[in-house]
Amino acid sequence: MDATTRKIEAARAALAYVEDGMRLGIGTGSTAEEFVRLLAEKVADGLSVTGVPTSERTARLCLDLGVKISSLDELPELDLAIDGADEIDPALNLIKGGGGALLREKIVATASKKLIVIADESKKVECLGAFPLPIEVNRFGLASTRLAIEAAAARLGLTGSIDLRSSRDEPFVTDGGHMILDASFGRIPDSRALSTALFAIPGVVEHGLFLGLTTIAIVAGEGGIETLRPAG
Numbered sequence: 001m002d003a004t005t006r007k008i009e010a011a012r013a014a015l016a017y018v019e020d021g022m023r024l025g026i027g028t029g030s031t032a033e034e035f036v037r038l039l040a041e042k043v044a045d046g047l048s049v050t051g052v053p054t055s056e057r058t059a060r061l062c063l064d065l066g067v068k069i070s071s072l073d074e075l076p077e078l079d080l081a082i083d084g085a086d087e088i089d090p091a092l093n094l095i096k097g098g099g100g101a102l103l104r105e106k107i108v109a110t111a112s113k114k115l116i117v118i119a120d121e122s123k124k125v126e127c128l129g130a131f132p133l134p135i136e137v138n139r140f141g142l143a144s145t146r147l148a149i150e151a152a153a154a155r156l157g158l159t160g161s162i163d164l165r166s167s168r169d170e171p172f173v174t175d176g177g178h179m180i181l182d183a184s185f186g187r188i189p190d191s192r193a194l195s196t197a198l199f200a201i202p203g204v205v206e207h208g209l210f211l212g213l214t215t216i217a218i219v220a221g222e223g224g225i226e227t228l229r230p231a232g
């Protein structure tokens, strides 16, 4: 089974949790897109759901495939959100934001009664941090914010490069009009402490540590589908 097939299988397994009439948060990224494609087939067969997409990219895909969408302003409380992840630890804490949609993804996940994460098994880790942590920052004061992040991380014993994300030689701009710094700390033993430290910096809009938000993770691997619940 290749990585794409695994993503499709995880997405297919998540469909079992989708019920008629649900208000559904819909994530961003290649795995979430496989979910949208499968969801669209169910919608064509008569399933009625309203999606709240976590990015303009996902919104376009939903519209192209005939999945009805709305916004959090119209539907401030959601039944379920389904999204991918860049890393999943044993407590089902996540790193997200590889696709640059972390702010809307976290808002949507928090507005949902449940968050189901779908992924292939390469995303499972013992400790978060091998994947560079995306930190969404305001454009104003970018250099100062970067220095403040570096200093806050160093106080927690975390070092590594903090790079401005770019796309086609231009700074990557999020749907919210912000920029992203990707922090390569290598290993984040205390993700709660890092989260608190980052939120204390005024230029930080959001970060990609999703802590205590996941209800279940559906992970597809060589041995089939695993359904994980938070440990401890």
Ligand SMILES: O=C(CO)[C@H](O)[C@H](O)COP(=O)(O)O
Pocket: 027, 028, 029, 030, 031, 032, 083, 084, 085, 086, 095, 096, 097, 098, 099, 100, 101, 102, 105
């Ligand atoms: O957080 C995300 C986007 O901001 C994605 O969920 C994450 O990057 C995983 O993407 P993929 O399913 O393509 O591996």
